[in-house]
């Protein structure tokens with residue numbers, strides 16, 4: 001970085017939105033401006049903003065009041081500039097991004113996103129840009145960090161929903177099936193299933209047998225349990241295009257004859273104000289990203305290890321998924337407490 005010009009950091013947010021992104025933007029901005037005298041530029045709509053050179057200067061006014069606001073003030077997209085297209089009209093997006101990065105006078109670029117965004121960030125780092133990744137997603141499936149912000153907020157939302165399903169299930173003596181997000185990972189289903197007192201929890205990582213699920217529910221009915229709660233991750237292996245909750249709900253009805261209803265939580269899990277834990281984690285990640293820039297330690301993703309902020313090379317993160325380990329002690333203990341995961345435990 002040159003000694004005279006104030007260093008200028010670009011921030012973009014990409015992929016599925018989640019609570020906490022604005023807290024991370026604020027953490028980057030306040031640390032950069034107040035502690036390091038840097039300039040901050042907000043890039044619109046993920047990597048599209050770099051391709052189209054759409055950005056605004058972020059100063060303390062823009063950063064004020066956004067800590068508690070859900071979503072992202074910059075907007076987001078799932079644009080992947082490295083995705084190959086056959087169209088003869090396709091432009092060389094990585095070349096455009098490098099050109100605009102220079103024309104915008106950027107000294108570094110902070111990419112806030114999930115595993116797809118970290119993969120793009122890793123490619124841009126290989127192309128010579130000074131890139132730092134900040135992991136966010138309600139799925140909690142980014143490799144290299146124990147937790148992503150967005151997860152705790154979605155966990156609160158899903159758990160509150162499951163709590164509410166207990167009361168209506170009890171009134172009608174029904175089986176209630178609730179589908180939670182998580183993409184290919186089962187973290188949100190596992191944690192909300194435990195927090196919400198689920199009797200059956202189905203994860204993408206554990207191959208389930210619907211007959212085992214039916215047997216468990218029938219046994220609960222025989223033992224005079226008035227109702228059951230079945231928490232299902234959206235990513236369980238079923239026919240493409242079908243909803244996990246509908247598939248499991250239909251199968252339960254057909255195999256047990258028990259009255260069953262389904263709820264798909266969907267995008268509610270990504271909305272609203274971030275939880276306090278997500279606000280703090282996002283703020284910590286934002287500050288850590290600027291420290292990496294100040295020490296010119298580029299090509300890194302900030303991470304949380306235990307309760308320590310750390311970082312990991314983007315080259316080790318890009319495109320990997322952090323799935324629920326089958327030997328997770330929490331799963332073992334939960335089984336011992338009578339929760340069914342749809343399989344025969346070892």
Ligand code: F6P
Pocket residue numbers: 016017078114137138139181182183234270
């Ligand atoms: O990655 C977050 C997430 O909400 C996943 O849990 C979900 O499967 C996906 O995004 C939905 O993607 P979109 O917002 O593009 O519909």
